[in-house]
Amino acid sequence: MASLVPDVLARSRSVAPPGWSRWLVPPAALAIHLAIGQAYAWSVFKPPLEDSLDLSGTASALPFQLAIVMLGLSAAFGGTLVERNGPRWAMCVSAVCFSSGFLISALGAATGAYWLVVLGYGFVGGIGLGIGYISPVSTLIKWFPDRPGMATGIAIMGFGGGALIASPWSSQLLSAFGTGTGGIARTFLVMGVVYALFMTLGVLLVRVPPEGWEPPGSRPGRPAASGALMTTAQVSARNALRTPQFWCLWVVLCMNVTAGIGILEKAAPMIRDFFSGTSTPVGVTAAAGFVSLLSLANMLGRFVWSSTSDLVGRKNIYRLYLGVGALLYLAIASLGDSSKPLFIVCAAVILSFYGGGFATVPAYLKDLFGTYQVGAIHGRLLTAWSTAGVLGPLIVNAVADARESAGHTGTDLYTTSFYIMISLLVVGFVANELVRPVHSRYHEPPAAPPGDGPGLAAARGTDTEGTPR
Amino acid sequence: MSQDNSAPRPAADPAADGPARGRGVLMACCWLWVGLPFGYGLYELGLKLKQLFTG
Numbered sequence: 061m062a063s064l065v066p067d068v069l070a071r072s073r074s075v076a077p078p079g080w081s082r083w084l085v086p087p088a089a090l091a092i093h094l095a096i097g098q099a100y101a102w103s104v105f106k107p108p109l110e111d112s113l114d115l116s117g118t119a120s121a122l123p124f125q126l127a128i129v130m131l132g133l134s135a136a137f138g139g140t141l142v143e144r145n146g147p148r149w150a151m152c153v154s155a156v157c158f159s160s161g162f163l164i165s166a167l168g169a170a171t172g173a174y175w176l177v178v179l180g181y182g183f184v185g186g187i188g189l190g191i192g193y194i195s196p197v198s199t200l201i202k203w204f205p206d207r208p209g210m211a212t213g214i215a216i217m218g219f220g221g222g223a224l225i226a227s228p229w230s231s232q233l234l235s236a237f238g239t240g241t242g243g244i245a246r247t248f249l250v251m252g253v254v255y256a257l258f259m260t261l262g263v264l265l266v267r268v269p270p271e272g273w274e275p276p277g278s279r280p281g282r283p284a285a286s287g288a289l290m291t292t293a294q295v296s297a298r299n300a301l302r303t304p305q306f307w308c309l310w311v312v313l314c315m316n317v318t319a320g321i322g323i324l325e326k327a328a329p330m331i332r333d334f335f336s337g338t339s340t341p342v343g344v345t346a347a348a349g350f351v352s353l354l355s356l357a358n359m360l361g362r363f364v365w366s367s368t369s370d371l372v373g374r375k376n377i378y379r380l381y382l383g384v385g386a387l388l389y390l391a392i393a394s395l396g397d398s399s400k401p402l403f404i405v406c407a408a409v410i411l412s413f414y415g416g417g418f419a420t421v422p423a424y425l426k427d428l429f430g431t432y433q434v435g436a437i438h439g440r441l442l443t444a445w446s447t448a449g450v451l452g453p454l455i456v457n458a459v460a461d462a463r464e465s466a467g468h469t470g471t472d473l474y475t476t477s478f479y480i481m482i483s484l485l486v487v488g489f490v491a492n493e494l495v496r497p498v499h500s501r502y503h504e505p506p507a508a509p510p511g512d513g514p515g516l517a518a519a520r521g522t523d524t525e526g527t528p529r
Numbered sequence: 530m531s532q533d534n535s536a537p538r539p540a541a542d543p544a545a546d547g548p549a550r551g552r553g554v555l556m557a558c559c560w561l562w563v564g565l566p567f568g569y570g571l572y573e574l575g576l577k578l579k580q581l582f583t584g
Contacts, residue, residue, distance in 0.1 A: 081552060087559040094563055218563070224570030261562050349581025352574050404581075 069263075071146030076267035082203040082275070084265055089196030089215035091262035092151050095255045096158055096192040097222015099127055102181075104230045108239035113174050123165070123181040130186025132446035135194050139439025140297055142191060147199040147266045154192030155259035161185025162252030170245035192259075193219065193442070197422045198435035199268055205431070206275050208423040209374070213366030216419040220359035226251075293503040294432035301440060303498050305428050308491045313421055314444035314451070315488030316381055319389070319481045320414025321452025323407050324358070326460065327351045330474060331403070337470045338397050350404065354411045361412025366419035374424040378492045381413040386485035393478040396471040418445075428498055455480055 067073060102124040109120045142150040164180025167173075196215050204211035233250060237243035300306045323330065328347040335342050342350070369377040388406040395402060421441060426434050459477040 079552070081556060084556060084559055087563045090563040090567075094566060218567075221567050221570055224574050225566045228570070228573040258562075258566075261559065265559060345580040346582075349578050352577035353581055356574060356578065 065145045065149050069145070069149040069152050071148070071268060074146055074148040074267050075270050076273075080267055082269070085196070085200060085203050085267065086211065086214045088147075088151070088262040088265035088267075089200055090218040091259055091265070092154055092192045092195055093215050093218030094222045094225060095259050096154065096189050097219040098226035098230075098251070098255070099124065099131070099189055100220075100223035101226035101230060102127075104227055104234070105244065108234060108244055109169075109174075109177070112239065112241045112244060113169075113172065115174065119174070123178050123185075126178060126182025127161075127186035127189055128449060129446065130183055131189040131193060132443055134187045134190030135439035135442045136190075137439075138187075138191050139194055139436030140433070142194055142439070143198060143297075143433050143436045146268060147195050148263055150191050150195035151259065151262045151266055154188045154195055155256055155263060156188070158185050158188030158192060158259065159252045159256035161188060162248045162255065166245045166248035166252060169241050169248055172241055190439070190442075194435050194439045196262075196266065197438050198431060198433075199266060201422060201426045201434055202269050202431050204275070206277075207367070207370045208426050209369040209420055210363075210367035212422040213363040213419040216366070216422075217359055217362040217415075219418075220355070220362055220415060224355065224359070292430070293498075293500065293506075294430035295428075295437075295498055295502050296504060297433040297436035297440060299502045299504075300425075300429050300433070300437045303429075303502055305495055305498055306437070306441070308495045309421065309424060309428075310441055310444045311491035312378055312382070312488045312495075313417060313441060314448045315484045315491070316378075316385070316417035317414065317445055317448035318452040318455070319385055319485050319488075320358075320411055320417070321448060322456045322477060322481045323410055324354060324414070325453040326456050326474075327354050327407070331407075333469070333473050334403060334471055335397050335400055338400075340400065342400075350407075353404065353408055357408040357411040358415040361415035362419035365412065365416030366423065369416075369420045369423060374420060374427055375492060375495060377416070377420055378424070379489065381417050382485045382489040382492060385410055385413045386482045386489070389478050389482045389485065393475050393482070396475075428495070430504075432504060 102121075106117070106120040109115055110117065161180045161182075161184040164184060165177045166180075168176025168178075168180060197212055200211040200215060201208045230247060230251065233247040234243060237246040295303070328344075328351050331350045332342050332344075332347050365377060365381070388410050392403060392406050397403075422434065422438050425437050425441065429437055456474070456477045459480070460473045463473045463476065
């Protein structure tokens with residue numbers, strides 16, 4: 061059957077030649093993730109858009125909100141396509157959608173048609189975010205079966221790092237071009253072109269390992285998996301959704317992300333409110349520094365904790381994220397405004413657990429479901445992120461507003477939220493404890509020995525590229 | 530559009546056929562491609578972070 065995938069982008073054309081170093085795959089992944097991580101820096105465009113197009117704060121947030129919704133939807137529904145067509149196709153789609161989104165937005169800003177900005181950045185760019193986010197995951201896991209946590213940690217750290225680049229860069233572009241519609245349009249245009257070039261490296265560089273490839277030093281035929289939860293069996297994305305393990309992990313991720321967003325969402329006003337009644341109140345610039353510290357902790361947590369999970373196991377590392385995270389929240393809630401350094405350290409560690417939770421989950425999925433369709437399964441799991449993105453801010457803002465209306469100030473505005481976060485983390489902890497190895501009835505039929513016919517592909521009802529027949 | 534051949538065939542890549550030195554250059558260039566913007570982001574973050582202690 062004729063494929064809709066151009067030959068040059070097909071998985072079969074991106075098989076690594078002999079001698080290809082697997083250390084070339086992380087920069088390919090980073091070229092995508094460092095670009096799409098720009099999404100977290102959308103707030104830079106809000107004030108100029110509001111002033112030049114006479115928009116409300118709610119309206120100027122629309123492109124970002126739609127982009128995040130599209131991220132979740134395209135990751136969930138596009139995951140199977142990504143697995144089928146391979147990482148080069150996925151990265152190309154991501155680069156085209158993400159950079160086109162900026163170009164459409166440039167047209168919208170130049171003509172004063174705000175709906176084009178929403179459509180371009182939010183809808184088209186959002187598809188680029190979702191496909192790009194999951195595009196390198198399964199490839200990295202296949203290249204680094206001995207260190208999957210570290211490999212996905214590098215890529216997902218890039219998503220956190222993308223905002224660090226985009227935030228000052230887009231501010232500097234706006235300063236150079238101006239904050240009117242013309243300046244915003246030129247900024248979008250430059251960013252679209254530069255991101256297209258930057259992401260092209262990922263498209264050109266990414267390679268999938270040849271069939272049967274094993275990392276240097278591994279014993280042929282010996283499974284890399286050795287932990288209690290690790291499997292050498294394979295589970296399809298469709299079957300994964302039928303397992304309790306998938307839904308336990310969904311709860312784990314949702315609770316962990318909700319708890320992190322609880323602080324991240326209101327970090328600057330929170331630290332100012334917390335210490336407003338003390339002898340050393342926190343100023344606006346120091347609060348901005350606190351937000352930067354949390355960004356750093358979030359980013360480093362993605363690499364450090366995810367890499368650590370390769371040594372201590374996925375279940376144990378989530379025990380740390382959820383259990384110690386709950387204790388840190390308890391410390392903040394109990395100590396109140398008595399110690400600023402302790403508050404800062406606790407918040408930073410909580411945010412490192414938040415980042416670590418994102419980065420470790422692909423390796424956890426690989427342990428439980430194998431590498432067969434891990435990218436597609438990861439895409440479906442990201443709906444937990446979308447849910448948490450609504451839940452976290454909703455809880456913290458609603459509680460803070462209610463407490464403020466009741467006449468409370470300082471730490472009292474947030475203490476109730478912190479106890480809610482502790483409860484959510486305990487729920488996540490219990491869900492993590494319930495994770496057991498996947499029952500064999502969900503496994504794909506085993507592959508036949510080499511030279512014994514089509515084997516696993518035939519049993520799956522797919523061709524050798526995994527395309528359903 | 531053309532048919533997606535199911536038989537994997539290695540990508541034609543000059544780096545794969547070249548000497549190990551060529552691969553080393555490719556590796557360095559690729560890591561610099563992503564490392565330099567990342568370094569810029571970290572530098573800017575460091576500037577903001579100082580505000581926590583001086584602001």
